[in-house]
Amino acid sequence: MFQISLYTALGLSIAGLLFRIYRFQKKGSSGTLKLKLSLNLKPAFFNTIFQSKLFYASKTRWAVHFLVFSGFIYLVFFHALDEWIAFNLFQSYQPTLDPFQFLRDFAGFLVLIGCSGFLLRRILNTWINPDNTTNYKGLFPIILILLVMGSGFMLETIKIISEPVFLEMVEDYSDIDEDTDLDHLKIYWETHYQVRFKKDILITEEALEHGRRLNTDYCLDCHSKIKSAFISKALATQLDKPANFLNYYRADNWLYPIHYLLSFLMLVSLPFSRFFHILLIPFASAQQKMTVRHFQEKAVSIHPATFSACTNCGLCSAVCSVYPNFLITGNKQILPHFKIESARKMMAVAHLNPKKLNQLQLGNDDCTLCHHCTDICPSGIDLQGIWQTLPQTLHKMGYPDNYTFVKDTALQERENKEWEKEQADRAYDLTQNLTGRVYSFENCVQCTVCTNVCPVVAYGGNDNDMTPQQIMNLLRLGKKQTAAGTRMVWNCLTCYMCQEHCPSEIKVADIIIELRNISNQTTDSLKIMGAADKADK
């Protein structure tokens, strides 16, 4: 029974692993995101064993996380795999002997504290959390661990109080045959090992004394006192009353499979749940980070597996340079830990909700490539690398940046769109509204000085359409949207030469910049409309 479930679990888990890897490779081969072999192992090692990056990012989080990590590792080697590891390492190893008996409990204890820490944080600061789906995804492993631990401790407790288990041990490890000796040992174990027996035996000094001697003879050298298993002991004292009942039904026998089945469930879910980050973080941290030169040479490639290393801790968003953009526009897709989630989905299923993708494109446009997110990411993901490659991918999928979008849409299309009205109605009172007020451009005397000092006009060549002063004229002629769509407006360097040189002191550059604002809003609404249409289809 145990064997079967163990091997099926192992099989499943390995199959899953292979499946994930296969998927990654397939995605990897698709365009910009290629597999990259150049590894740097040092950071990978430290970040895996000591979670160094998390340590720099947030001490408390590191502490909590490390409790779970260390405790869990111990249990894996000195409890789950003791037959292969513990016994071979220490000849004297016995799960029931100190220090191992104590350490096991202690490790379990650490894991418990850690996990409750996780839960606590998740309950406390909810804003940092992504939407519910990932929330649940984050919870699943924690619950599972807690269950495993719980079942483990229960199992131990039950064994402690169980009479049958006691008798079996007596069978196996002693040659006591007289009832009196057995009774005395029972007395001793009842008092010192908290075993609960069906019928009470009256306790006498010498019986107890005799029991102690028997215990030293037969038991002590492979079964330490249970006070070292401090948690189970505590539990055992709680289970005083139902003890007989439990013993009668041999609770230990059916608790044991629950325990290992839960553990096997963990094993199976490894490739498919948040557990996966245990393997992915080392991998991600091992990936070589992008440098300026990479981008210059456009030799950027992110391994898709790194996307999945994200644990949605949200630390990146807390340090994001364009966080204020999110505060005003409210587009979640500006924040890194949302972006990577959608990016991951996009990689997984190419047909993500168009609205979402559009949002992602718009959000990602705001990124200033300040590298803060990559610096802080505890999973060691090269986030900036991703942001920098994302536009190409999105463009391929039909979500170009605004510049390209405007370049490819005919100017006539921009005039007299229904949204133009609402945009006109939307009071520009928060901006200077230079484009809306005649006096800001009517003083133009057509001297073309602005045009003459404009570097874009000078070097733009065939890429030019309108000159700055023609933009002023377009505005006078009431063609705001046309003006907003011109190459001039979008190629403008914002070098303010025109404005500084204008004899009529017209705020030429400010006007052009405001036009680009308007054009961006126009483009956004065009895109959103387009995305909505796509979504309907």
Place this chain on the structure above:
Amino acid sequence: MKDKKQITCDITVIGAGFAGMVAAARASDLGLKTVQTGNSSHLYFASGLFDFLGVYPLGSRTPIEDPRTGLELLQKEMPDHPYSKTSLETILKSFDFLARFLHSTGLNYVKPDKDNRSVLTAAGTFKPTCMMPETISKGGLLKKDTPLLLIDFKGLEGFCAGQIAAVLKKNHPYIFTLSVEVPGESGNLNPTYLATLFEDSSFLKNLATQISPFSNKVKLVGMPAVCGINKSLDILTRLEKMTGLDIFEIPMMPPSIPGLRLKNAFEKKLAGNHVHFLSQTKITSPQFNGSEFILNAVNQNMETQIRSKGIILATGRFPGGGLHAKRGCIQETVFNLPVYQPDERSLWHHLNFFEKQGHMINTAGVETDIVFRPVDTHGAVIYENLYAVGTLLAHNDWVRLKSGSGVSAVSAVTAVNDFYKKNTAGL
């Protein structure tokens, strides 16, 4: 709440047009601590030619040969004209100062000789002027019947060699034209960019090769005034060497490159002389506390309080913003000085745009005493150390008289000199 600042100085020049620049130049030259406000970009409208007196009396069919004789007559007949407040030598002195100052910046002007020179313009007409950049000077020596090559550039609007040739045909039968294509430029070429191209030697070579074939037909070559922005003379001489021909520039519509050269020359040098320049800054609520002026120089983000002994008002006319015309009347914009002007708007302009007598509005302006200090209606000086110079001055239709630069220069220099004389003791 704007950024507040305080400056104290000897003299403040309000206005960064031609007159303003001359005043600032003179002041800094005399070692006065100078602050200048205004918008220097109006120099883009300057032809780069310095007129003395081109036409007198108004209505005469032809320009005058010798400005001196014209001046004498003018001083007799127009006692209110700025020139009548000064003397020939002062005028020549100020021209001389101007030439020296500009020379020190590497912008060479030819010294005026006795007679006016008539410079060929883009319209094919001749403009009587007194001083001109050396790059233009050879155009002022244009003799009848001299074989001439005119160059224009494809895409440079408002300048066509054929047009000038057609207009000149009567007196200059031997004119060849050449339309140069600028490599890699299909469409509209603006003068400034074209001028920067001249600073690229490969472009120059290319141009030379296109001109050279004419070297056996002509001696003289005329081209639009776009021959480089910096070191224009060097570039021109290099081109002359390459082609073995005499070459001159022809001034054209604004934005004018000779004007731009002036702008750069003045700005660089004045900045070097530590003239504190507040660009695009307006003077509001000027006050006089008996000993010094307290000016509020305001722009978008800065509010600078200037405490200054003297003020040179060189704000120009309507384009410069020195004068503002309401529907009914004309006002001076900074000190709201009394403005001499026609009685009603119907008198401002003639029916004929090209009226030789000129439009009455062009004689409007600020009236001053002999050192160009504004006077009130009774002819009394308004402020001891307030001077008005340049086109702001009344009774000077500079457009028709072709006397713009002359009046600006002489008034600016005289004013600064006067201030200097009176106040050096205190400095």
Place this chain on the structure above:
Amino acid sequence: MKLAYFPGCKINFYLKDYDTSFQSLMEKLGVDLIQLPFNCCGYPARSTNFEVSVFSAIRNFALARKYDLDIITPCKCCFGQLKYAAYQWHENKKLKQKMECLLADENIFWDGKTKITHLLSFLYNDIGVLELKKKIDHKLPEKKIVTQYGCHALRPFTITGFDNPHAPRIFEELINITGFKTVEWSKSTECCGNPIYETNKSLSLKILNSKLTAALEAGADHICTACTHCQIQYNELSFQKECQKHKITPVLFTQILGAALGIKKEKLI
């Protein structure tokens, strides 16, 4: 003297040596820089969303205000943007109200008093050229160098008030004390082309090239920058084929001044 150090976004990843050299220069001049969790100056958002751009800047001001510090930045873009935002904040009541509400949500505020200064204006106005000159102990060789005034500090003058926008001087004066000799060139106040590098690379590089040619015509060995973006743009030299033909190298002002002040090389890169 204490100042809040506003590095700007790009410096961290693209131009670490500017970061380090700037910091060690300030250390040398006895200025201690306080690192605050600043966000983007808002310049990039200026052409997409006016409100965002202003708010980003104001949020930084508020942050500095929290510690009662004035801000210094080595980046001309950031300088210009922060100035610009401050101006808008003072001009535009409605905008101001909205910003104040948003700040209140994070319980910070700004009273509009925080000053923003750029490296150059700081050295020129607050330290003073003569003061610096005294400190210089490692005169540099007389190399010909041209200056690159970044656009956004210089223009619009009526907002930044950095220096005479048509004939600026302070950069030259500051460089000339190091021993390097500045030479006149036509394009010192013109844009480097970086703002459109991402969107219209070819044009951006054309502009860069035109500047390099002009610099060579002027006979310069180096181009000196005091702006993150300009330097990043000039660093293109080493990536772009068409630029490599120009025998001219961009240098950071902080590095040459640092060297002149005798700061060790490794603290400058």
Place this chain on the structure above:
Amino acid sequence: METDVFIIGGGVTGTGIARDLTLRGLSVILVEKGDLNAGASGGNHGLLHSGARYVCSDPEAAIECAAEVKILKKNAAHCIEETGGLFVAVKGDKENYIADFPDMCKKSGIPSEFIDPKEAREMEPSLSDETIAAYKVNDASINPFKLSIENINDAVSRDACYLSHTKVESLKIENKTIVYARVRNQISGKTDKIKAKTYVNAAGAWAGNIAVMAGIHINMVFSKGTLLVTNNRIAKRVINRLRKPTDGDILVPGGVVSILGTTSVRIKSPDNIYPTVKEVDDIISEGEKMIPELKACRYIRAYAGVRPLVSMGSGNDREVSRGFTLLDHEKDQVNNFITITGGKLSTYRLMAEKASDIVCKKHQISMNCRTKTIPLPSTHSGEWSEPGVLATDLFKPNTQKDPFLCECEMVPTSAINTVIHSIKKNGGTSDLSSIALRTRVGKGPCQGTFCSMRILSHLYDTGEMTNQTGINDLKYFLNERWKGERSLLWGQALVQSSLKEMIHCGLFGLELIEK
């Protein structure tokens, strides 16, 4: 030259008649001493009256209008902008007029709908807050230049012949019929005889002068109207002052500008008229009561037209009927000569129809008028006369290939070339003025400061011009512009014109050039 019908005058009426007759199969020659719309057809609001304006002063004219407008909106839609119109009264306007207005409209069958002043101000934010009453009517704006150009083009396409700059010098009369007309080309000076069966005098304000050549006296009354063009479009709709028609009480949107008018001044002769400073001031001070913005806004130019009215002997010209006058001179002992004058832009088609009917009667042609039914075709040479047209439909993404010659109104080189082509096709000369007539050139804020020079040099470049007349052409063109500017030169307009003077007099010294 010989033809069926000889038409004098290239205004909307003349061109309208030309089209009407060619549609009825007659051959036509049309002469114009200047160029298209040189007279009142060019010097008006470009307003397509709903008729409401005349409901009290002249009801039958009002009814005429209403009927005609319907037809035009159907047939000449591409020359018309359906702006809709408002009649608004402000504090101090005559209460009883306001009160009677709706019934009077009803009487003449003109739809008008009362709107609450507040609502009116929402529709037209520029309206004064002292607005006390407002009525909605279906006025529209029409582009008279395009109208004439399209009319004549359509006629020419049916082998009509249009001679511009051709003046009628005399009419030769033998036994009660005109035998031929002697005409002189104003530019070349060549004279020519034109024989025709019928002679139509559509010379508008100059109809009297023509009639005299046939020894007929028409008692013409000339009423000058001055109008102002603003720098930008101030109102979406036509805005009329709700009161007895008088000065400065209509604001008509013309594409991207607004046109404010008008005055009515009795003058002796229709020749060389120009807007005076006083008129301009009057118009503005009246207009600003209705729309305060008009006080501060920048004006580009002013122009004047002459209303040719045939007097019924009374005093105020506004009393004289705006209905047209059609005279068959048979009663004056000249059988093949008719005169059509007066009337309004809105009713030009009707005038043309009525005139043509008589002509056809004389030619024993039974065919009825077809302009009622056949729409006016749209040709390309017309569209450049439309304000801001380029910026909308004809915007070329890359003007590098096709630079603007006129920056203010964005007229590219290609447009100038097409126009030059069409001028030459109609036997005209491609000089600045005739290009300006057919395009927006020189109509923008700079009023020819820069475009004049640019286009001139383009003409030389392309070899359209070779002799030295160019400078005189330039001077003439600038002076024409000047007539429109001088009366409203203050503020920024004055700045612009001083710049113009600096360039063309200061630098080029054009004032010293002799003809």
